[in-house]
Amino acid sequence: MDSCATIARYGHRLSATACLDLDSREPMADKLRDDYNTRRVTMATQTASVTPWIQISDYSPENWTAERARACCDRLESNQILFFARPPFPFSGTDRAYFLAQKSSDSRLHKNVSYRPASDVLRGFGGDDRSSRLMHDTMRNYSLQVVGFVKNLLTPYASKLQLDYASFRPIEEEGRDLPLHKRNDLLHVDAFPSRPTRGGRILRVFTNISEKARVWITTDRFPALAERFAREAGLPKIAATSGWRGVRHLLHSVGVPIPDRSAYDEFMLYFHDWLKENSRFQSECVKEQIDFPPMSTWLVYTDGVPHAVLSGQYALEQTFIVPREALVKPQVSPIRVLEELAGAVLAG
Numbered sequence: 011m012d013s014c015a016t017i018a019r020y021g022h023r024l025s026a027t028a029c030l031d032l033d034s035r036e037p038m039a040d041k042l043r044d045d046y047n048t049r050r051v052t053m054a055t056q057t058a059s060v061t062p063w064i065q066i067s068d069y070s071p072e073n074w075t076a077e078r079a080r081a082c083c084d085r086l087e088s089n090q091i092l093f094f095a096r097p098p099f100p101f102s103g104t105d106r107a108y109f110l111a112q113k114s115s116d117s118r119l120h121k122n123v124s125y126r127p128a129s130d131v132l133r134g135f136g137g138d139d140r141s142s143r144l145m146h147d148t149m150r151n152y153s154l155q156v157v158g159f160v161k162n163l164l165t166p167y168a169s170k171l172q173l174d175y176a177s178f179r180p181i182e183e184e185g186r187d188l189p190l191h192k193r194n195d196l197l198h199v200d201a202f203p204s205r206p207t208r209g210g211r212i213l214r215v216f217t218n219i220s221e222k223a224r225v226w227i228t229t230d231r232f233p234a235l236a237e238r239f240a241r242e243a244g245l246p247k248i249a250a251t252s253g254w255r256g257v258r259h260l261l262h263s264v265g266v267p268i269p270d271r272s273a274y275d276e277f278m279l280y281f282h283d284w285l286k287e288n289s290r291f292q293s294e295c296v297k298e299q300i301d302f303p304p305m306s307t308w309l310v311y312t313d314g315v316p317h318a319v320l321s322g323q324y325a326l327e328q329t330f331i332v333p334r335e336a337l338v339k340p341q342v343s344p345i346r347v348l349e350e351l352a353g354a355v356l357a358g
């Protein structure tokens with residue numbers, strides 16, 4: 011049970027019966043029910059046969075086939091979570107001990123420590139030269155390992171991945187006192203104000219390096235949420251701005267210094283806040299609790315899988331932007347779901 015999930019609906023908990031182990035030579039897509047979004051837990055007393063993640067137990071850089079890589083991309087893009095019981099990339103006990111030795115009360119740690127691989131810049135750590143060099147080196151090494159792993163696991167993306175930030179999260183999530191829109195214990199889909207994706211997807215790799223579980227909840231995936239709420243959250247109004255945003259984008263791309271945010275990015279930012287503000291949605295939606303055990307690693311498109319973290323401390327995470335042209339299933343991406351609903355192009 012510890013590696014499986016607890017399902018909750020309106021506060022009732024159900025035990026999941028088993029984790030789906032894909033330790034097999036068959037292509038994953040053939041073995042899986044296709045529409046994760048249609049899954050529902052209907053009876054609080056019923057044992058659910060759903061699994062919170064797809065476990066990969068046979069990955070190694072040498073034996074990974076193009077077929078398996080493509081199936082992993084397909085499952086991720088269909089808004090499922092890929093799960094590894096242990097870090098599937100080199101991660102030493104020394105590095106783990108180093109991270110765990112950072113006390114969240116230490117004034118050198120501002121909140122999250124972030125590392126930007128493209129510019130090799132460390133943020134959020136205010137130690138002296140020696141200690142910040144050590145943090146910088148350890149974060150750089152972690153980021154390099156994850157990037158190498160992701161390029162190998164998800165080969166269809168390898169040449170097109172955009173490296174976003176990595177982070178070290180040393181603070182206990184339970185009971186954090188944050189402004190509403192920054193709260194991560196409320197269900198949301200991710201969108202970054204400073205990094206518009208123009209329809210590219212936000213892929214994140216998490217490792218729980220702590221000695222206790224990291225507890226998430228999820229709910230219906232983006233296509234179902236959008237169908238239910240996008241109109242109410244203002245999609246038609248934002249879609250109507252697409253034309254002048256397109257002109258601004260062209261001017262921006264020839265060097266005119268004006269803001270360049272597509273209607274898609276505008277809506278995703280707005281939807282992130284709208285979901286967090288919506289207390290009825292937060293309390294009444296179907297919830298699935300996922301306990302990620304110590305040292306597990308999971309990959310997830312956090313623009314498609316609504317999520318909230320309820321408790322847990324000490325995690326590492328690396329984010330990637332996967333551009334639209336790299337996706338193996340672009341027809342289910344959030345931008346296409348929204349374009350379909352709006353009847354308009356949302357990023358030219």
Ligand SMILES: O=C(O)CCC(=O)C(=O)O
Pocket residue numbers: 179194200224312317318319325
């Ligand atoms: O730290 C976590 O486990 C997830 C928090 C979250 O929602 C985020 O970083 O977008």
Ligand SMILES: [Fe+2]
Pocket residue numbers: 194198199200312317
């Ligand atoms: Fe998030």
